Amino acid sequence: MTVRLPDPQQPTATTAGQPTADDARQAAAREFLADLESAMQPTTDPDRVPAATSFRDHSPLPAVGTTPPVPQPGRPPMSQRAADISGVMVASSVPTFAIGTAATGVLWASGHADPAVIGMICAAPAAVAVPILALARVLRRAKETVEAAPPVHHHHYNGPVHQDHRSINTQTRGVWAKTSNELPR
Structure with a gap:
């Protein structure tokens, strides 16, 4: 004798911990997806501008500003003094080379080097x-x-002059302390 078990039934309740699917949420999700699809479709309506998804600026970079420096052809950037010294060295190398070449030729031709x-x-x-x-x-x-030496000061006085050479050494201690450095009269 075979016993037949009833077919298993599908559960009617949601799984524990999962949100329940109510009609309001499903309607809001469908409305959002419809709005998203309509925004992605190209339009011929001049009043409706499609949402930008990317932007590329093709305008030329400014000549002066926060653009990082780029190495330029020619001499490297340097101070004015370094540029002047560099120019003097380049200008003096030509006659030095000419004089050295002439001296080498004379010594070689004479054979007495x-x-x-x-x-x-x-x-x-x-x-x-x-x-x-x-x-x-x-x-x-x-x-x-x-x-750099300090300038020399000359003081000229008319009449008697008294110079006071006393020095006062004080120490102040404590949390609330008052130091009064007054010369006696």
Whole structure:
């Protein structure tokens, strides 16, 4: 004999902890989805502007402002003094190269290139320039020292002058303390 069990029934109550689906919430959700779909559809109505989803600014960047610096071709950015010194070095390198090339040609053509003579010729400008530069630096520092010294004050008085050389040393201690530094009369 076979016993047949009844078919299982579907539960009629919501699962514990889950919100109940009421008609008002479902209607609000359907209305929201309908509004969202209508906003996403292209329109020909001139009064209705579609919602922007992205923006790209194609205007050129300002020449002056908060734009970060970009390396430019040519000399790198430097102070005016460094630019002046750089220009002097570039300008003085051309004649130095020409003089060095001429001296090399003369020594090579003569065949008498003595290393001791060449060493003296090359060391002579440095031997003359180093003391001159050192003297210039000493004079510049002396000038800066004189300019930084405090000025000398001369006071001229007519009549008797009394100078008071007393000194007062005080100590103040405590939470509520008052220090009165008055000279006796």
